[in-house]
Amino acid sequence: MCASDERxxxxxxxxxxxxxPDDPDGLPLEELLAALAAGVSPRRxxxxxxxxxxxxxxxxxxxxxxxxxxxxxxxxxxxxxKITAVPNLPFWVRGVANLxxxxxxxxxxxxxxxxxxxPRGGRGGRLLVVRAAPGPLGQVAAGLWVDxxxxxxxxxxxxxxxxxxxxxxxxxxWVAGVLTRDGRPLAAFDLDRFFxxxxxxxxxxxxxx
Amino acid sequence: MLRNWKVWQKLALIAVAMGIMVPVLLYLAVxxxxxxxxxxxKEEVGTLYLRPLTSLLSRLPERRGRTQALLGGxxxxxxEIAALDALIDQDFTALSELDxxxxxxxxxxxxxGAIRQDWQNLRVQAARQSPEQSFAAHTxxxxxxxxxxxxxxxxxxxxxxxxxxxxxxGEVILIWGPRAIEDRGRLRERxxxxxARGQATPEEEAELSLLIAGVDQSVAPxxxxxxxxxxxxxxxxxxxxxxxxxxxxxxxxxxxxVRSRVQRAPAITLSSADLFASGKAAVDAQAVLSSALLxxxxxxxxxRIAGLSRNRNLVLAATVISVLLAAFLVTFVAGLINRQVSxxxxxxxxxxxxxxxxxxxxxxxxxxxxxxxxxxxVLDNTVALMQSRDERDRIQASTMKLLEEISGxxxxxxxxxxxxxxDMTGAIADAFNTVIAxxxxxxxxxxxxxxxxxxxxxEIQTTTQHLADGSEAQSAQIVGTSAAVEEMALSIQQxxxxxxxxxxxxEQALAxxxxxxxxxxxxxxxxxxxxxxxxxxxxxxxxxxxxSQEIGEIVQLIGDIADRTSILxxxxxxxxAMAGDAGRGxxxxxxxxxxxxxxxxDATKRIATLIRSVQSETHxxxxxxxxxxxxxxxxxxxxxxxxxxxxxxxxxxxxxxxLIQSISTAAQQQxxxxxxxxxxxxxxSDNTQQTAAGTKRVAVSITNxxxxxxxLRGSVAEFxxxxxxx
Numbered sequence: 001m002c003a004s005d006e007r008x009x010x011x012x013x014x015x016x017x018x019x020x021p022d023d024p025d026g027l028p029l030e031e032l033l034a035a036l037a038a039g040v041s042p043r044r045x046x047x048x049x050x051x052x053x054x055x056x057x058x059x060x061x062x063x064x065x066x067x068x069x070x071x072x073x074x075x076x077x078x079x080x081x082k083i084t085a086v087p088n089l090p091f092w093v094r095g096v097a098n099l100x101x102x103x104x105x106x107x108x109x110x111x112x113x114x115x116x117x118x119p120r121g122g123r124g125g126r127l128l129v130v131r132a133a134p135g136p137l138g139q140v141a142a143g144l145w146v147d148x149x150x151x152x153x154x155x156x157x158x159x160x161x162x163x164x165x166x167x168x169x170x171x172x173x174w175v176a177g178v179l180t181r182d183g184r185p186l187a188a189f190d191l192d193r194f195f196x197x198x199x200x201x202x203x204x205x206x207x208x209x
Numbered sequence: 210m211l212r213n214w215k216v217w218q219k220l221a222l223i224a225v226a227m228g229i230m231v232p233v234l235l236y237l238a239v240x241x242x243x244x245x246x247x248x249x250x251k252e253e254v255g256t257l258y259l260r261p262l263t264s265l266l267s268r269l270p271e272r273r274g275r276t277q278a279l280l281g282g283x284x285x286x287x288x289e290i291a292a293l294d295a296l297i298d299q300d301f302t303a304l305s306e307l308d309x310x311x312x313x314x315x316x317x318x319x320x321x322g323a324i325r326q327d328w329q330n331l332r333v334q335a336a337r338q339s340p341e342q343s344f345a346a347h348t349x350x351x352x353x354x355x356x357x358x359x360x361x362x363x364x365x366x367x368x369x370x371x372x373x374x375x376x377x378x379g380e381v382i383l384i385w386g387p388r389a390i391e392d393r394g395r396l397r398e399r400x401x402x403x404x405a406r407g408q409a410t411p412e413e414e415a416e417l418s419l420l421i422a423g424v425d426q427s428v429a430p431x432x433x434x435x436x437x438x439x440x441x442x443x444x445x446x447x448x449x450x451x452x453x454x455x456x457x458x459x460x461x462x463x464x465x466x467v468r469s470r471v472q473r474a475p476a477i478t479l480s481s482a483d484l485f486a487s488g489k490a491a492v493d494a495q496a497v498l499s500s501a502l503l504x505x506x507x508x509x510x511x512x513r514i515a516g517l518s519r520n521r522n523l524v525l526a527a528t529v530i531s532v533l534l535a536a537f538l539v540t541f542v543a544g545l546i547n548r549q550v551s552x553x554x555x556x557x558x559x560x561x562x563x564x565x566x567x568x569x570x571x572x573x574x575x576x577x578x579x580x581x582x583x584x585x586x587v588l589d590n591t592v593a594l595m596q597s598r599d600e601r602d603r604i605q606a607s608t609m610k611l612l613e614e615i616s617g618x619x620x621x622x623x624x625x626x627x628x629x630x631x632d633m634t635g636a637i638a639d640a641f642n643t644v645i646a647x648x649x650x651x652x653x654x655x656x657x658x659x660x661x662x663x664x665x666x667x668e669i670q671t672t673t674q675h676l677a678d679g680s681e682a683q684s685a686q687i688v689g690t691s692a693a694v695e696e697m698a699l700s701i702q703q704x705x706x707x708x709x710x711x712x713x714x715x716e717q718a719l720a721x722x723x724x725x726x727x728x729x730x731x732x733x734x735x736x737x738x739x740x741x742x743x744x745x746x747x748x749x750x751x752x753x754x755x756x757s758q759e760i761g762e763i764v765q766l767i768g769d770i771a772d773r774t775s776i777l778x779x780x781x782x783x784x785x786a787m788a789g790d791a792g793r794g795x796x797x798x799x800x801x802x803x804x805x806x807x808x809x810x811d812a813t814k815r816i817a818t819l820i821r822s823v824q825s826e827t828h829x830x831x832x833x834x835x836x837x838x839x840x841x842x843x844x845x846x847x848x849x850x851x852x853x854x855x856x857x858x859x860x861x862x863x864x865x866x867x868l869i870q871s872i873s874t875a876a877q878q879q880x881x882x883x884x885x886x887x888x889x890x891x892x893x894s895d896n897t898q899q900t901a902a903g904t905k906r907v908a909v910s911i912t913n914x915x916x917x918x919x920x921l922r923g924s925v926a927e928f929x930x931x932x933x934x935x
Contacts (some may be wrong), residue, residue: 056786058779061556071786077779126776136787151803152796168874 004013043118054154059186060128063115065168065190067175068155069128077149078130080106080122090199092117097143099129105124106143112169118145132195141195153181160188216550217543224539228532235528242521246514248366252310252375253510255365260503261300261307262358266351266387267496268297274485275400280340281405283481294332296671301325312424314917315364320357324350344398351394354853355387358708367506372513374441377434380505385434386499389427390492393460396420397488402468404481409471419473424464428457431498440503445505452501456494463491482500551575553584565592607634623649624931652916652928659922673908680901684894691890698883701876708873715866722859729852736845747834754827761820764813771809 052180058077078099083106085095092111097104106127111117118125126149131138142191160177166185176190194200211219211915272293279286304321312318339344362368362383372374399417403409435453439446470479514714519778552569559567569581611634614627623645627638745791781799784793 056782071783074783076783077776079776149776151807152779152800185682196849 002174052154056152057155057188059150059153059181060126060146061150062109062113062146062171065171065187066150066181066184067171067187068153069130069189069191070134070155071152072134073131073191074128075131077136078127078143079130080125080127080145089203094118094145095204097127099143100131102140104129104140104143106145109144109146113174115168130191142200145187153186155179155181155186155188162187163187215547217547220539220543224536227535231528231532232411235525237522237626238524239530242517242524246517246521248518249510249514251366251869252313252370253507253514254314255361256503256510257305257313257366258307258311258317258365259358259367260500260507261303262354262361262390263382263455263496263499265297265300265304265354265501266390267394267492268293268396269347269351270302270492271390271489272297272576273344273393274349274398274401274488276343276347277340277402278405278481278485280338280343283405296777298330301328307892315361317357317361317756320353320360322376324353324357327353340402348395351391355391359383374438374463375509375513377437377441378502378509380436381431381434382502384508385427385431386495386502389424389431389495390499392420392423392427393463393488393492393495396424396467397463397485397492400471401481401485401490401614403471404477404479407477412473413820417467421464421467421472428460432457441507442505448501449498449505452494452498456491456498459487459491463487475913498688533732545573546577547739548555549573549575549581554575556581556584560588565595569819575620610634611638618645622929623652624929648928649930652925653930655925656922656930659918659925662918663915663922667912670908670911670915673904673911677901677904677908680897680904684897684901687890687894687897688783691887691894693889694883694890698880698887701880701883705873705880707877708869708876711869712866712873715862715869719859719862719866722862726852726855726859729848729855733845733848733852736841736848740841740845743834743838743841747838748830750827750830750834754824754831757823757827762822764816764820768810768813768817771806771813775803775810778806824862840922 039094042095058071058074059066059068061067063161076099081097081099083095083097087091089095092108094106094108108117111113125145125147125195128144128146128149130144132141133139156179159179161179162177163172163175167175171187174190175187176193177189178185180186211222214222252529272290275286275290275293279290305325308318309322312321316561327346331346331350334346367375367379368383370379396417398418399413403413403417432453435449439450442449464480466484471477471484494578532812549572552572556567556569563587568585571581571585616624617625617639624646627641629635629638629642778799781802782796785796785799788795
């Protein structure tokens with residue numbers, strides 16, 4: 001959400017340069033196009049130079065909480081594909097999907113952490129295809145169904161503080177730490193702990209067999 | 210009620226009362242006879258039935274005996290038995306035939322059936338049985354037949370016979386005869402059995418004694434009955450006595466034979482055949498007696514039935530003849546009385562009607578005939594007396610009447626006339642009447658003439674009075690009418706002027722209406738062009754809406770592309786990260802691309818919002834234009850109606866103007882005409898006044914004439930005339 005707000009700010013500044021009224025919906029089409037053109041121009045100052053400790057992370061939203069995942073654990077970001085339901089699995093495993101020939105277990109991450117599950121048959125949100133281990137060697141392990149992928153942001157390990165009341169209590173167990181980014185809390189999702197849980201291990205064994 | 214009946218009706222009543230009693234008595238007599246006949250008929254049936262039974266009663270014991278002999282070794286009996294069987298069968302056939310006809314009446318069918326059955330059994334089993342069994346079987350059949358004989362006697366009334374001559378016959382036939390035959394038969398067979406074997410056992414001895422005693426006892430009742438029969442039937446006495454004697458002798462011989470040669474003999478030397486023959490003779494003699502008695506009783510019954518039937522028919526015939534005779538006598542006597550009585554009453558009716566010459570005819574020499582003659586004498590005397598007195602009274606009365614009739618003439622009363630009769634006052638009355646008639650004619654002529662003059666005068670007077678009154682009223686009316694005509698002429702003039710000015714107004718209205726119609730049609734045209742333009746605008750705006758829809762679709766497509774671009778950029782970032790340091794520059798580009806994609810998505814969302822508002826406004830504009838079109842259509846409809854109304858006003862105004870013009874013309878003509886009417890009225894008024902004066906003068910002279918006529922009528926009024934002359 002923060003990223004979206006940031007962009008809105010830029011839009012407003014662009015509109016202000018054109019001398020248009022405050023309400024962007026009331027803009028004439030020509031001015032709107034001009035604003036878009038302004039937005040498209042490269043703006044390198046927006047991306048802060050990454051430091052050594054910073055770990056580039058994919059930022060996604062789960063419920064009302066922004067979470068980050070190291071980019072080397074993400075194999076791909078995709079639209080939610082067609083899911084084939086599989087019987088006798090935990091309720092948060094929504095089934096398997098065919099991703100360019102690979103069979104992938106789709107896990108409803110909202111359901112997994114205890115939030116409201118995604119609606120049945122829905123295709124909203126994004127699928128984060130994650131690796132079991134960091135780097136190019138990590139095998140593709142599962143597709144995590146999340147609300148939205150906001151972008152890529154640097155996360156400094158040193159800034160991480162223990163989870164506090166600023167994030168949803170139900171997520172606290174799966175978070176390695178919390179830091180403040182763009183004035184709002186950002187939780188570092190602990191993927192290793194996620195994979196270490198017996199349910200996920202059992203699931204992998206079952207799906208592999 | 211009976212008092213008012215006529216004599217012959219009363220006689221008929223007595224006859225009817227007698228007539229009701231006769232059939233009742235007749236019925237009683239005939240039904241008693243019929244009962245007796247039925248009784249005797251049934252007895253006759255019984256005798257018919259008894260005949261074969263009696264025959265069987267002598268034949269069956271014979272067969273029993275012969276069978277005993279056959280079983281004892283005498284094979285010669287076989288042929289005899291066969292002949293006997295044929296005879297018995299004949300008897301049974303005859304019995305069956307009879308039973309079919311009268312069995313139900315006598316109630317014998319069941320018993321006869323049982324006997325037949327026994328007989329059949331007997332025939333079938335005869336050869337296989339011991340002598341003792343055979344004997345018992347035969348005896349059973351015989352006993353049954355004996356019982357049946359008694360039953361038939363009971364059910365056919367023979368035992369109940371009320372007359373002595375047949376009672377004893379029945380007794381022998383039914384009771385003593387069968388018993389005697391059976392006893393003798395049984396003794397015969399037992400004795401024959403003993404003789405055949407040559408000696409008797411003690412039991413047989415005892416039985417023989419018993420049977421002999423039975424046979425002995427049966428003789429006495431038969432003898433007694435035969436004696437009584439002989440007394441009651443003298444013509445039959447000789448025969449029955451002979452037969453009875455024969456039977457007794459045969460029985461005596463047989464009994465003697467048994468006693469001397471079987472019972473008491475030290476050794477039996479008698480042949481069985483001889484003994485049997487002797488027994489058979491005894492049995493047959495008794496059977497002959499029985500059948501003779503049976504024939505006798507049958508003929509007795511037949512005679513009795515015939516006698517009873519004759520008796521009954523005689524009663525019927527006598528009754529019918531006496532009834533017919535009585536009816537004839539009643540009718541005849543009633544007719545005689547009735548005719549005499551109606552002759553007398555008829556005569557009285559005629560006298561009552563005034564015919565004193567009527568006389569009754571004396572038809573008979575009895576009391577009624579003599580009464581009719583006496584009445585005739587009385588009437589003759591009475592009529593002679595009445596005639597002489599009448600003559601004198603009539604002359605006196607006619608003279609008095611004539612005087613009375615002409616007494617009014619002196620006082621001037623001409624209305625009465627003297628009655629003209631055949632006697633001597635008739636001529637005088639006739640002369641008076643001629644005088645009166647002539648006077649009456651003169652007076653009535655005078656009266657009629659004066660009356661006519663008087664009434665004519667008064668009629669004329671009334672008419673002239675009416676004329677005079679009419680002339681005066683007419684004169685007054687003419688003066689009034691003349692004034693009215695002048696007034697009318699003035700008002701017509703005024704009408705004429707008004708009509709002329711109205712014509713101008715009507716033409717003005719016509720012109721105005723025409724202008725109005727033009728204005729309305731121009732309005733309608735304008736509204737039609739407005740409607741066309743509004744519809745055109747609505748179409749354009751709709752097309753604009755459709756275009757913005759297309760724009761929306763395109764923008765959505767752009768949004769999708771931006772979304773996919775965003776994912777692509779993120780994946781590019783991931784790939785760049787995988788490439789390590791080498792991919793760092795690429796990562797920057799990827800991030801920038803991602804940011805651009807997000808901005809594009811935002812912009813498309815805003816464009817979509819804009820397009821939605823454009824579309825909703827377009828819809829509203831289209832709806833407003835449709836409303837406008839509708840209003841324009843209804844407005845032009847109203848304008849059209851107004852135009853039509855104005856057209857009609859125009860037509861009406863035109864016609865109005867024409868009408869007013871013609872009114873004006875007519876009014877001018879009327880004004881001219883009314884002047885000449887007024888002038889003519891003045892002339893009429895003068896004439897009328899002259900007529901009234903002449904009429905008054907005529908009235909005066911008529912009044913004088915009426916007075917003269919009244920005077921003349923008064924002078925002849927003293928004479929009185931009959932009512933028809935007035």
